[in-house]
Amino acid sequence: MVTLGEGRSRVDAVKGVSFQVAPGESFGLVGESGSGKSTILRAICGLAPISSGEVLVDGERLGARRDKRFAARVQMVFQDPYGSLHPRHTIDRILSEPLSIHKLKDRDRRVLQALSDVGLDPAFRFRLPHQLSGGQRQRIAIARALILEPAVLLLDEPTSALDASIQAEVLNLLTRLRAERQLTYLFVSHDLAVVDHMCERLLVMRGGEAVEALEEGRLATRDVRSDYARALMTASDGFVRPQSGLGSPVG
Template sequence: MAMIEVSDLHVVFGTSVHAVRGVSFEVAEGESYGIVGESGSGKSTVLRAICGLAPTSSGAVRYDGAALKSPRQADFYRRVQMVFQDPYASLHPRHTIDRVLSEPLAIHGFTDRERRIEQALEDVGLGKGFRFRYPHQLSGGQRQRVAIARALILEPRVLLLDEPTSALDASIQAEVLNLLDRIRTERGLTYILVSHDLAVVAHMCERLLVMQHGKAVEELTRARLQAREATQPYTRDLLLASEGYRPLQDA
């Protein structure tokens, strides 16, 4: 049984913007699945529809075999968490890291706050000294580590990753991706990763879906991506455009 199943998903904004058009895919438990395409292809909207932040006009999203209703129930957000693209915008500038990490625990009724906060910071490579700092006192990479810690603190089964390194300097992108890779292995997590960067997808994902103009164009395995075995013209164009990419090396 798939951990996440998206069936004939359509997302329409207003009366004229058909952002996602009949997209379907399945993600197995423990798999890292990529969605790639140019800006405006609808890839981030798919993630937002899964977590209930974008309206599903038709189609279905299932988690662990059960169809999801709108609005999503609180238990869903314990099991499925999202990491957003911009660590500068996703953290409240006037909240300490302690408060950032405490809020989801309070919302979901966890009582072992101290242990979970310290463990979450340790898991992402930040020590206790970061706990009472403010976001402006952290680097971009440290902020994204806090965002990842916030997603992990409820011990979810699925992480939805929306361009998690695109706002970071190239020098620290690999560090964050390697951190995410390690956490997935240690915890047996399921990832859905959105990116426009084929190097990131090749580094992180076993399979990927190529999107264009809101539609699914082609599904590839990592091996087929690396062998340039695309069958659709749009996918081949993406590969040609990224001809200079190299697989990311471990930091």
């Protein structure tokens, strides 16, 4: 459970939600704004207080504070590519900072490889975030998350702030990176079709609670049981699934 505020302003943002994600799996959390899905990611990262319950990674219970060991295993990509990067830091500094914190060597090679991994030219290394498009900024945010070579990525609506064409490219990029690195994804979105495209299993949330768990294939056959999940599915019917391939490498 995650509780925010006190007294009359107290809000139980997440209530009794439990799930397991297998290594290499992509698991989705879907629901409207305020459903608690992003709060779960923040709780896992230690950015939201856990009032009861526990979070386990590789069977190890996490304490109240997240340490460097946790950061080396689990990284998060935030929704807003404009707000998640320091506006006065070059891309080189943004990507180098995690390496410095963790005292990792061979910085130049790692930074150049991170840019290549997300489809960006080395020339981007010494640009500032305002010189990049929204899609390019989100690629940098993904590169920063991956530069420590974590096993798990927490993805908080990573494409919702992007144009539709760029959204498809970033989703394809995430699909490729997961396959190449055997990554585990916990993917949050308000769009049921996006989560269905990216994930083997998903959990539908509403008002901080779990509404329905859906296994792979049930969305394709429209096998949903709750009225809320059915409404989300109807709202997502106009979604056009991304095609394979990344398209422009600098979108």
